[in-house]
Amino acid sequence: MSISKFCGGVAAAGVGLCQYKRGQAPMPEQGVLIKAITEACEDAGFNPADIDGFVSYGDDNNEPVRLMPDLGTKELRLNSQVWGGGGGGIAAAFGIAAAAIGSGQADAVVVFRALVQDNSGRMSAAVMRHHLNDHIISAGILAPAQICALRAQRMFEYYGVPQSVTEELVKASYYHGSRNPDAMSYGKELDLDAYRNGRWISEPFRLFDCSRENDGAGAILLVSAERAKDLRKPPVHLLGVANGAQKGWGDLLENDIHYASAGFQPIAKRLWQQTGLSPKDVDVVQLYENFSAQGIASLIDHGFCNYENVTDVIKFENLIAPCGNLPVNTSGGNFAQGFIHGFGTAVESVRVLRGESANPVPNAKVCLLAGGPGAPTVSSALFGSSSL
Amino acid sequence: MKGLGADKPYWDSLLEGKVRLQQCAKCSKWNWPAVYRCGDCGSWDHTWTEIETKGKIYSWTRCWYDFGVPKEYVAPFVSVVVELNNAAKTRLLGTLNQGDAEVHIGDPVEGHIEFCTFDNEKIPALRWTRTTAQEKSS
Numbered sequence: 231m232s233i234s235k236f237c238g239g240v241a242a243a244g245v246g247l248c249q250y251k252r253g254q255a256p257m258p259e260q261g262v263l264i265k266a267i268t269e270a271c272e273d274a275g276f277n278p279a280d281i282d283g284f285v286s287y288g289d290d291n292n293e294p295v296r297l298m299p300d301l302g303t304k305e306l307r308l309n310s311q312v313w314g315g316g317g318g319g320i321a322a323a324f325g326i327a328a329a330a331i332g333s334g335q336a337d338a339v340v341v342f343r344a345l346v347q348d349n350s351g352r353m354s355a356a357v358m359r360h361h362l363n364d365h366i367i368s369a370g371i372l373a374p375a376q377i378c379a380l381r382a383q384r385m386f387e388y389y390g391v392p393q394s395v396t397e398e399l400v401k402a403s404y405y406h407g408s409r410n411p412d413a414m415s416y417g418k419e420l421d422l423d424a425y426r427n428g429r430w431i432s433e434p435f436r437l438f439d440c441s442r443e444n445d446g447a448g449a450i451l452l453v454s455a456e457r458a459k460d461l462r463k464p465p466v467h468l469l470g471v472a473n474g475a476q477k478g479w480g481d482l483l484e485n486d487i488h489y490a491s492a493g494f495q496p497i498a499k500r501l502w503q504q505t506g507l508s509p510k511d512v513d514v515v516q517l518y519e520n521f522s523a524q525g526i527a528s529l530i531d532h533g534f535c536n537y538e539n540v541t542d543v544i545k546f547e548n549l550i551a552p553c554g555n556l557p558v559n560t561s562g563g564n565f566a567q568g569f570i571h572g573f574g575t576a577v578e579s580v581r582v583l584r585g586e587s588a589n590p591v592p593n594a595k596v597c598l599l600a601g602g603p604g605a606p607t608v609s610s611a612l613f614g615s616s617s618l
Numbered sequence: 619m620k621g622l623g624a625d626k627p628y629w630d631s632l633l634e635g636k637v638r639l640q641q642c643a644k645c646s647k648w649n650w651p652a653v654y655r656c657g658d659c660g661s662w663d664h665t666w667t668e669i670e671t672k673g674k675i676y677s678w679t680r681c682w683y684d685f686g687v688p689k690e691y692v693a694p695f696v697s698v699v700v701e702l703n704n705a706a707k708t709r710l711l712g713t714l715n716q717g718d719a720e721v722h723i724g725d726p727v728e729g730h731i732e733f734c735t736f737d738n739e740k741i742p743a744l745r746w747t748r749t750t751a752q753e754k755s756s
């Protein structure tokens with residue numbers, strides 16, 4: 231493998247993540263976001279005033295121009311956001327940033343997401359506001375959990391995926407989270423009894439099949455691979471990004487063709503074609519799991535397993551660092567590390583390839599960031615280590 | 619109504635007690651969600667055809683948490699995606715009128731129109747009944 235020249239060569243140079251319990255951020259949303267961005271700049275050894283581009287996703291409320299006074303921004307050259315209310319746009323945001331850098335529209339772009347409940351309300355409610363209409367309201371559907379439950383039920387009952395695989399995935403996330411001092415679940419492995427007998431939210435989901443929600447903000451600074459060489463940390467290269475939806479998938483009032491999937495089949499196909507890589511080249515996965523079943527569907531869509539062999543692949547021992555064949559969510563993921571609209575999974579994609587993860591994957595060179603599954607538009611990205 | 623725009627005739631017909639779905643006047647495609655322009659053939663002409671509200675459960679979820687749903691739906695209640703027997707197997711949404719029923723994908727159902735209340739507004743809704751028992755006895 232050679233270092234990809236995606237968009238002329240773009241690298242993540244710094245990461246910042248400020249996370250708090252839901253409703254307990256010490257500052258309003260914009261302040262927390264400024265803190266995360268300056269942390270990312272410190273990490274990179276980069277002057278925040280030199281950031282000239284910002285990209286977000288998921289209906290973020292923080293318009294970049296309002297960040298300029300705090301950051302000392304000299305010139306704003308790119309302010310953009312991926313369409314779509316859920317976490318489906320997270321990886322796509324890196325694609326916009328890279329395209330801007332590669333085409334010379336901006337030099338130093340921050341991808342960010344900020345969520346503080348006092349300012350933006352409950353995350354799940356905000357996501358749902360994006361999608362509400364009388365069709366789903368009249369069916370009693372007001373939450374992402376219910377939509378994802380409908381799709382999960384089809385995967386389990388019709389396609390015969392055993393529900394037990396979700397426990398393997400959730401257990402692995404908590405295994406990592408319990409060993410990550412920055413995780414909400416630090417020191418606490420999954421209580422299996424609590425998982426299996428948790429209260430029902432929307433069948434087939436019980437409480438611990440649903441991701442948490444946290445207050446906080448995350449930021450990742452992207453610059454050209456050339457420029458990244460001179461910064462403080464080893465660059466992590468963006469190898470490729472794919473985003474979108476294929477005909478027969480989208481906001482279709484539950485008429486999607488591959489209904490039980492997570493919507494990634496065409497996106498993953500494009501990502502593998504674009505990079506010349508395949509699932510077997512991936513050393514570690516940061517998997518956005520809004521709900522346990524959607525995490526499974528995402529791994530299936532990306533080609534790591536299929537309906538037939540899912541129980542052979544999605545096994546606890548396989549999913550944990552350092553020895554598993556497919557370590558997943560080495561920070562704990564959305565379940566155990568915390569959930570700021572999935573941004574922790576993006577930050578961990580960079581950290582694990584730098585060797586900074588609390589659960590290191592020895593010699594990891596390629597990390598897949600699989601974005602929010604089941605959303606009308608979804609996106610994925612591949613990152614590569616500096617030694618690739 | 620806070621529908622999607624092109625589906626106004628659907629909501630209007632529900633108020634008349636009928637379920638009508640949109641079909642392209644040129645290529646006969648059933649378009650759902652409703653469209654202004656048929657993406658397959660480019661036609662802007664559509665007919666709204668009354669359909670028989672019979673189908674089978676395509677998927678379901680029994681909701682136990684209070685997400686602030688219309689007050690007529692008391693947890694636990696079941697939301698369903700129903701695949702119609704006709705209209706090119708278009709899927710419609712709704713609730714099952716038996717919240718505690720043992721539900722399976724593939725169960726035959728029949729729908730009728732009821733109203734639910736959301737934000738102090740009455741919204742017509744599809745309420746589905748499982749018809750397995752009746753079919754077995756007949």
Ligand SMILES: [Zn+2]
Nearest residue numbers: 642645656659
């Ligand atoms: Zn047509």
